[in-house]
Amino acid sequence: MLFTSGEFLFVYLPLTLALFFFIARCIGNAAAAAWLVFASFVFYAYWLPVYTVLLAVSIVFNYTLGKWIADCGTQRASLRRMLLYFAVASDLALLGYFKYANFFLGTLAAISGRSLGTLNIILPIGISFFTFTQIAYLADVYAGKVKDSNPLHYALFVTYFPHLIAGPILHHAEMMPQFAQPQIYRPRLENFSTGFAFLLIGLAKKVLVADSWAPRANDVFDAHSGAALLPASAWSAVLAYTLQIYFDFSGYSDMAVGLSLLIGVRLPFNFNSPYRATSIIDFWRRWHMTLSRFLRDYLYFPLGGNRHGEVRRYVNLLITMLLGGLWHGASWTFVVWGGLHGAYLMANHSWRFARDRIARVIGRPAPRLLQTGGRVAAFMLTLLCVIVAWVFFRAREAAEAQRILSCMFALSGCGGGHGSGLAGGIVSSYRPAWSTTVWLVASFAAAIFAQNSQQWVDGPFADAVRRVSSGARRSLALGTVIGVEVTAIAMLALISASRSVTEFIYFNF
């Protein structure tokens, strides 16, 4: 079920919430939590019912193995380690079969020059997300960090519908304790007003911006490889995709945060204005932050992090980013994307190392003008690097990405054809090039300079909610705000329904 769809917003969500609070009030909190698990399975089943079995088996398997690992205690260390390896290997095998089997077969076939065929596998939606959250849980059980082992809370932590399909990637330590708090089982107007605010912003990002840029990107990226391309068309499509993926995924994440807040449960934020970054290191602290955290804690640190010298640090960075790329999808384009970011990070760390040494030699800070100029140049270089990498992320094949990049930088690969300015490619019947350019600049300006959703909702909006909450007319003020939000959400849902179904990009991962 899509968060933007009518059946979710007008049927599933009101029913789930109403019954959740009703059951909590009439039967008890545990029953309400169980209802939420059931409702989350229904949410998942709406896409392909048969895969709910896979989800259920995965939960039971990981919880049981986690319990066994915990029960081993410190005396039977080797058994504990074996159980952990077995559980993680099983999870990775499951992920490998569903997500990477055809990728490996294709690669083997390309190397051997023999046709090996493909398996008829439909990728279970969200498998990367629910597998990784459970691997993290197992690793923490092994490390003795898990405090709450309530099976119901565990099931809810994995299946919790706001994050089930495309994250954020949750950590049990930040979720399971929240499910134990009695206040989440009582409806609160403050939670509704803040939750709907996030949902509204997320919907607007997805419906009004991301989906509006999608056709422009698709025109070039989905076109036949033999099609003519102009530099302006290539730039237009790549910039469109740069906007689409940010507004799509951050919009989805805002919606997830907002939906969860309706219940009073805080999800971690996934984005913090990433296109404002002034370095690639900074970018990864702002983009898909829960994935960065996961890769850092469960891959980069176990590999040794930066504890074994600069060379090992760079190797670890590269391995982490290559695997992070492969996590996104079973294709060499994702590996190249991850490799590019790994190389960027290596260059960034090297530059910092060199810059600090130079600064020590000079012994005084650079003039202010130079510092400002340096920050602007760093911002532009970072954005350019990110944009270049998106070409591999979006392209179906590496050769196609190379062709688009060559065309963008007017190296080669451009064919004939017509088109002008940023409206190039397949010529639009609607708008002159200037309006597209204005809209493009406005979208980038919003992504870079505007307050992001958490800054706004948790800042001025939350202050306003707090002010009215403490006043005598709390119910009237908050009720009106919620009425406004709900109506605006309904209007955005209508706009979304007026288009053909546009899935969230991260549903594929």
Place this chain on the structure above:
Amino acid sequence: MRISATFATASALAAGIALTLIAFEAVLRLLPVQNGLFAADPDPNWPVHHLVESSPYTFSDAWDLRNVHHGVTNGMGYVAPFEYPPHTESIAVVGDSFVEGATNEYRDTLQGQLAARLPHAPPVLNFGTSGASLSDYIGLGPLVSKRFRVQWVIIVVVAGDFTDAFTPVPGFFRWSVEQTPPVRLVPQTAGNPATKFLRTLALVRYTKGNLKVNLGHLLHTSVAVAPEPCAPQVLQPGDSRLIESYADSLPAAYGVTASHVILIFDGERHELYRSNGASASEACPTRDGLARHLLATTAAARGERVIDMAPIFAAYFRATHQRVDYSPVDWHWNVIGNRLAASEVARSMNSERLN
């Protein structure tokens, strides 16, 4: 105390909803949302679906109100900036919304461009109606030929035109194989006062006209699990007979000779654009597509003129990379699509004069 708080919250919620709806309505009234293209009440003199006569209209499309056009319907309730003089020689252009013409300026429509290409020919009259299908194109014939002296009839056939004609819709014709021509008019009904009130609201017009959303649509979206495999369809028993009867009856319905019937078949454009003009794979056979193909061959065999726009659109797109429509939002022909069609029709008509 608790009840009063709940009541206050519910009242405030309702007030918030009402305020937002009023704000939306106020803003939309300032913007060019669709307006004026409303069905007229039943008229015994012209008992088929047509628009409210002599009504100013605004056309715009999609959520962001693109492709805005303003105009006035004529005294017969069709989109044309002039009145149709009765009992005069005329060229009738018939079709659905492709011909109705609200999506383009009148001069850019098929009929507008055709008239410009045929300055010495009789006036070109547009009888396009959004929602019409093959059954309407022939059902209109006796009505049009009774009121005008039709010299040529030009019919634009698009996807869905055959199968849509099985669905009974008030004010439109539906298939009726036992009749000649093989269609029957479903009696028109007057719009009820509630509907007429609702269409005065900009919010309703925006939702229905621009967004084209209905309840079923809103509550039935799903994520595609895998591409739909091709399930080839075939013609149903009776379809061939229907098509043959149609092609046989068409000239007589308009009172013209077979050579003065021109059928224009729209070309499939999704795959053309998807492949960026490089190639076009075979479409999955549908009953509707097969029926339209059969109509093209049958009509040609009867001496009627048939124009297939598919190769013309494909050649143009390969040469210019310009779309012939407003896709991906709206697949109606734009000025280019209409120009290409008008050129083909004019060439076909002129070829007879030269001969």
